[in-house]
Amino acid sequence: MALALLDYLDSVKERDPAARSRWDVLLYPGVWALGLHRVAHWLWVGKLYFLARLVNHFSRFMTAIDIHPGATIGRNFFIDHGFTVIGETANIGDNVTIYQNVTLGGTNPSTGVGGKRHPTLRDNVVIGSGAQVLGPIEVGEGGKIGANAVVTKDVLPNTTVVGIPARPVPVDLVHYSPGFVPYGTPCGEDLDPVRARLAEMEEELAALRRELQALKAREADLPEVKAS
Template sequence: MFTKLKAYLDSIKARDPAPRSRWEVLLYPGVLALGLHRVAHWLFNAKLFFLARFVNHFSRLLTAIDIHPGAKIGKNFFIDHGFTVIGETAEIGDNVTIYQCVTLGGTNPTNGLGGKRHPTLCDNVIVGSGAQVIGPITVGDRARIGANAIVLDDVPEGATMVGLKARSTLLPAEEWIKEFIPYGTPLSMQCEDEEGNAVDCVEKLESELIAMKAEIAALKAATAPPQGNAQDNARDPVADPVQGALDLGKKSGTSD
């Protein structure tokens, strides 16, 4: 038992550089919430639903994390900070990391029946802060859900999902994931061009900026006044409309 607890605490230290010791990790709200959930889940499986709910409510009061007693959670699960909601039929694999303010929410079947309503997170998934993963979908192994993403469809293995509604950044996990990516959001991303080819987002923005600067320079050159001496420009009604009007007035007075 103590060997498993030690391994669990070490797995959290490997993902979070803040704690100085295992004793400090024991005070993490996510660790306390998971420990109480193990008790609540055992009571739930024993059909002691009221007691399971009581433990669930006590855990939520203590940690600000709401894990339904029916949720199935694997080993080395880590909730960093808290304010997370996990629904009844959610299933979470091994070595999953969830950051603050995440919801693993469910749908309400139109037929009124229960069943699978919440997501399934496979092994080594990371869910960033504020993400909402909704419905009976599956998030594949090693997938990453970026901060504030809203995920409503199945996520392929190794994909990184960002945005509202979440889309894949097309980043192959095996190329850039070494061990752990905090908050599930990589520092560089790829997107698609008009033909659907994968391109680097920063490179695309830089090329568009260069093209815009060139267009602005061309427009300035097209609208610039003609080069000449100051006297000619002063008499040019296009270059100087006021002086041009005065000159035309003088000519009209002379001709009269």
């Protein structure tokens, strides 16, 4: 148990350069919110719904983070800062990072049946501050949601989406931001989707010009055909 806690604190420290020690991490509201959620979820699974809600209410008061007791959360989950809402049927994998003011919100199914209403986040997902991830969608492993994005459709694995509505960023992120990407949003002008698309079009135009020049050169080398 102690080793698991130390591993968790170290995983948070790796993702937050502001943390100077494990003691620092122990004071983070996201760490407290997760610990209290573990208790609330255990009570919820045991059908002690009122007690689970009571723990949830206390946790929300203490941390400004609202995690429904029914939400399922994997290992090394980290909420950096507060004011985050996670719904009842949300399913979160391992090593997921969420920044402040994020909502994993639900939809109201037209059938009126509760069912799966909230998102599923696979392992190693990063969600930037202010993002809204809505409905029973899936964010694939290694997916990144940019700050203030509104996501209503599935996100493919190892894909970064930005904007309202969220769309994939058409660049190779490994080139710009290797390793962990804070806030799910690699920085730099080269990450602007319009600039990236313009760069791609310029490369395509240059390639077409080279092909045209090669064709002209071949035509110039051909012998002239005399009319009979």
